[in-house]
Amino acid sequence: MQQALQILEKYWNYSSFRPVQDEIIKSVLERKDTFGLMPTGGGKSLCFQVPGMVFDGICLVVSPLVALMKDQVAQLQSKSIKAIALTGGIKSEEIIQLLDNCQFGNYKFLYLSPERLEQEWVLERIKNLPISMIAIDEAHCVSQWGHDFRPSYLKIKNLKTHFPKVPFIALTASATPRVQVDIINLLGLEDPSFFSKSFARENLGYHVIKAEDKLFKLNQILQKNPEPSIIYVRNRKNCHVFAQKLSDLGFKTTYYHGGLPLKEKEKNMDSWLIDKTPVMIATSAFGMGIDKPNVKTVIHINLPENLESYYQEAGRAGRNGQKAFAILISSPSDIIQAENQFIQVLPDVKFLKEVYVKLCNYFQIAYGEGINEEFPFGLNQFCLQYDFPVLKTFNALQFLDKQGIISLTQEFSEKLQVQFLLESKEVIRYISLNPEDEPIISTILRSYPGIFDLQINVNLAFVAKKAGTTEVKVLNLLEKLKKLNIVEFFSQFNESKIIFLEVREDERTINRVSRHLESQNLAKIEQIKAMVDYVSDDKSCKSQLLLNYFGEGNSKECGVCSFCVSKRMKNVPLEDLKTQIIKLLSQNEMTAREIVALIGIEEKQVLEVIKGLLEYNIVSINSRNQFTIVK
Incomplete structure (x- = not known):
């Protein structure tokens, strides 16, 4: 272990390992198959990166997340450690060159997606590399009961045949007992050493708050806890909506979702990391590699898809060990919405076949052709052409991506063309009547002088920056000017790229993976039920519910979750509560x-006391819904 500690200090500037990390690394260095179950933020990557540096040869890392692979490779390269990644969009010639580099270039880490292992020629090349160890990240993907099942993970077991003496290390941040058994069996781990770090977070209070007016509740929470926070919302539109609403309430906000250009993502992320805008509103796309220690609150205003995702996202609060909160704001309609969002949009086999065939037709791919062909892809346009529901179609495409039939990547690009239809003097007149629109319009006119004569390509990010505003506000103003027949503008946004990884075989292609789709749908329905049960259960400690789900039974009540706090509140005598309320109302109407x-105190209890005070004519209610002492 001495050499491992020296490597840790030299490359990562740490003098010691975290709990469980040292035990996992020791097991791998002894060349044992190892299974590490470490909650989010536990430092999983070091468990294979440090041994990979100790061993001679190359550490093979199997990971399903392109963004995570790129991020880890970039971090290793920044430390002058030689690492490469074979991601889905790389062409065969480039892969050959990269594998040559691995064989002759003294590389330490080779990252690849599990789908690459299904390509015989890639596997043949890997068999000739000096592989020292094999790390399987996000190992829960091997189980159909995991929250992100990928059938290509089932092929990883075959590596045991080619590398019988090479240690395997399987790592995951979330796995139920059933999934843990699957990981060991389906990856072929031989008598593995099993290490797990408890899922309990003593400094983190899990709160489920029932509220119809979620914005009011957000305002309350953020006023009380002004430190950095993350607010998870259901979709991209809500990122912008809630960022604006909270900004109007005086909070410094920013937002993050998968449809933002890379530069805007980085700008918004940096602004949040340095606490310039401490409130981050985000979709589930925000999370990979986030390790900001001083996040005080993580708030979900919609139900997540499963408890695994919720635990990981909630766990981004309180990593500095100080008191923090994971808050889920729930309303009665949330359960119906969650079923509509997650269950009603699950594609069945018939719909999957239809989407796949139409996708091939859309790009004019003939039967028996299409492998490695690449196309820009607009989901909304595709759905509009074939009258497909967008969410259900996206889920079908994601399934095809996970099966290695296509590669669906998020690559945001934008094209915006604008032309002013009125003469310049009329535009100046409009500005004089609408001075709030002047910065954006003047910026466009100064930057694009030919814009009165023809449609000009306009750089949205440039205009927003010059005008001191956001891209959304520029687009909103252009929409407004278009309705007034002041401008004509055309915008086209491509957010995706599709690569066909197999030849087109229609029925044969889909029939091969149909059983996986049915199993996956069943697992997702069970996961939603577990999420609903967690929110609905008001008779159990929230921390205990989570720990039981992940197989940690016999845990004590945490004392800091919404249930434990409400239990303490119930012990407050009603007479004491009545006295407090009368004292407050004698000072101000409220x-x-x-x-x-x-x-x-819980709203339910307060209302119960006020009801009694109204009945005995001790207080009254005015036209502004305020309670006041009867004189």
Whole structure:
């Protein structure tokens, strides 16, 4: 272990390993198959990167996430460690060159997607490399009961035949007991050493709050906890909507989702990391590689798809060990919405076949052809042409991606053309009547002088920066000017690229993977049910519910979740509560919400006491819904 510690200090500037890390690394260095179950933020990557540096040869890393592979390779390269990644979009000639580099260039890490192992010629080349160890990241993907099943993970077991003496290390941040058994069996781990770090987070209070007015509740929470926070929303539109609403309430906000250009993603991320905009509103796309220690609150305003995802996202709070909160704001309609969002949009085999055939027709791919052909792809246009529901279609395409039939990548590109239809003096007149629109319009006119004569390509990011505003506000103004017949503009946004990884075989292609689709749909329905049960259960400690789900039974009540706090509150005598409320109302007229915020007692209890005070004519209610002492 001495050499491992020296490598840790030299390349990562740490003097010691975290709990469980040292045990896992010791096991791998003893060349044993090893299974590490480490909750998010536990430092999984070091468990194979450090041994990979100790051993002679190349550490083969199998990972399903292109972004994570690229991120880890970039980090290793920044430390002058030689690493490469074979991701889905790389052409065969380039792969040959990269594998040549591995064989003769003294590389230490080779990252690749599990689908690459299904290509015989790639496997043949890997068999000739000096592989020192094999790391399987996101190992839960091997199980159909995991939250991200990928059948290509089932082929990893075959590497045991080619590398019988090479240690395997399987790592995951979330796996139920059933999935843990699958990981060991389906990856062919031989008498593995099993290490797990408890899923318990003593400094993190899990709260489920029932509220119809989610914006009001957000305002309350952020006022009380002004430190950095993440607010997870359901879709991209809500990122912008809630960023604007919270900004209007005085909070410094930014946003992040998969459809943003790379530069804007990086700008918004950096702004949040340095606490310039401490409130981050994001979709589930925000998360990979996030390790900001001082996040005080992680708030979900919609139900996540499963408890695995919720635990990982919630776990981004309180990594500095200080008191933090994971809050899920729930309303009665959320369960119906979750079923509509996650269950009603699951594609069946018939729909999957239809999408695949239409996709091939859309790009004019003939039967028996198409392998490695690449196309820009607009999901909305595709769905519009064939009258497909967007979410269900996206899920079908994601399934095809996970099966290695296509590669669907998010690559945002934009094209915006604008022409002013009125004469310049009329535009100046409009500006004089609408001075709030002047910065954007003046920036466009100064930057694109020919814009009155023909449609000009306009750089949206450039205009927004010059005008001191956001791209969304520029687009909103152009929409407004278009309705007023002041401008004509055309925008086209491509957010994806599709690469066909197999020849087109229609029925044969889909029939081969249909059983996986049925199993996956069943698992997703069970996961949604577990998520709904977690939110609905008001008789159990929230931390205990999560720990039980991940197989940690016999845990104690945490004392800091919404259930444990409410249990303590119930012990507050009603007479004491009545006295507190009368004292508050004798000083100021207040709404029930204001009383709840000041006292910190459950709203249900406060309303119960106020009801009694109204009945005995001790308080009355005015036209502004405020309670006041009857004089």
